[in-house]
Structure formats: C-alpha cells, structure tokens
Amino acid sequence: MASIRVLFREAEIAARVEALAGEIVQAIPGDFVMVGLLKGAAFFVADLARALDRAGACPEIEFLRLSSYGLATASSGEVRLLGDLPSGIEGRRVLLIDDIVDTGRSIAFAAASLRERDIGDLWTCALLDKPQRREVEVRIDFIGFQIEDVFVAGYGVDHAEKYRHLPYIGIVE
Numbered sequence: 001m002a003s004i005r006v007l008f009r010e011a012e013i014a015a016r017v018e019a020l021a022g023e024i025v026q027a028i029p030g031d032f033v034m035v036g037l038l039k040g041a042a043f044f045v046a047d048l049a050r051a052l053d054r055a056g057a058c059p060e061i062e063f064l065r066l067s068s069y070g071l072a073t074a075s076s077g078e079v080r081l082l083g084d085l086p087s088g089i090e091g092r093r094v095l096l097i098d099d100i101v102d103t104g105r106s107i108a109f110a111a112a113s114l115r116e117r118d119i120g121d122l123w124t125c126a127l128l129d130k131p132q133r134r135e136v137e138v139r140i141d142f143i144g145f146q147i148e149d150v151f152v153a154g155y156g157v158d159h160a161e162k163y164r165h166l167p168y169i170g171i172v173e
C-alpha cells in the first residue's frame, strides 16, 4: 500500500475551485457546456459546477471517458476513448475540464475530438497542471494549481484506481 503525503487540503481545494469559477464567469459570459473527462475529473466537475452556480453561471454538464494510464504511473502514450458524448454538442461553446494535465495527451485528444464535431469556442480547465511533464503542446485557460513532477492522487485522481475517494490531494510515496 502506498502512503499519501498531503499536498492540498480539502479547504484549500474548495477555495481554489470557488476562485476558478469566478475567473470562468468573467471569461465566458452566457451559455456553455462543461465537458468533463472521466473518471478523474468527476469530483472536480461536480464541485466546479456548483461553484459556477454561485458565481451566476448556468452550465450544462457532459462527460467523455478516456483512459491512458491504466494501472501505471506513466502514460501508455495511447489515449483510448471509452465513452463518447451524446450528439447535440455541435455549435455549443465548451469548457473542457480535466483533473490533471501531465503529458497533455488526454486533454489534447479530447480537444481534437470536440473540434471535429464543429463545436463553438473551446476553453480548457485543469485543477492540476504539471508543466514539466508536457509532451504535447496544449493551451490550458484555467488552472487550479501548478505542481512539480510528482505523482499525485485524491479528489478523483487515482493511483492504480485507488485513492480517488480522498477529499484531499496528496503525493504518492
């Protein structure tokens, strides 16, 4: 069993999510659809959606399910689409949301597949960003926290499918 050293406590995550919602409503006036990447972004999307409501937005919520890490701590290099969006996203403005951007492959893959559907404007948002690990260039418009090159888990983020349930984010040691 790995041990988890706390990096961001529950209250710190909640405060950052609230502030991010404020940044998002300033930048995206009017209607938009949140598209979360499962499974990792599930908790973040749920909390961000409610923070967006408090900030005055009224987003719709959809999910795409991708996988590239499996049980490993390094990307397999291949992003697999395990669950697609329903039809009807064409022409809509989209806020694409992931829990963490590491190599950038997952969010770049999702952004490309959304663009193929002729959506309207696209913004990207990640709770955690590991810029040192980037292999694919991708623009992230809204970032919760930038972190060093450490493997993290908690608040939806897993290590071999464990620790998603933790209310905090920690470094896997």
Ligand SMILES: O=P(O)(O)OC[C@H]1O[C@H](OP(=O)(O)OP(=O)(O)O)[C@H](O)[C@@H]1O
Pocket (backbone or CB within 6 Å): 037, 038, 039, 040, 041, 066, 067, 068, 069, 070, 075, 098, 099, 100, 101, 102, 103, 104, 105, 106, 107, 157, 158
């Ligand atoms: O920038 P990248 O190197 O692509 O890494 C980030 C992705 O890796 C994790 O997903 P994972 O494939 O583990 O699936 P999960 O969301 O079901 O945990 C995480 O949720 C991100 O989507």
Ligand code: HPA
Pocket (backbone or CB within 6 Å): 069, 100, 101, 102, 103, 150, 151, 152, 153, 157, 158, 159
């Ligand atoms: O640090 C991480 N933890 C869990 N999943 C991940 N996917 C990319 N980076 C990470």
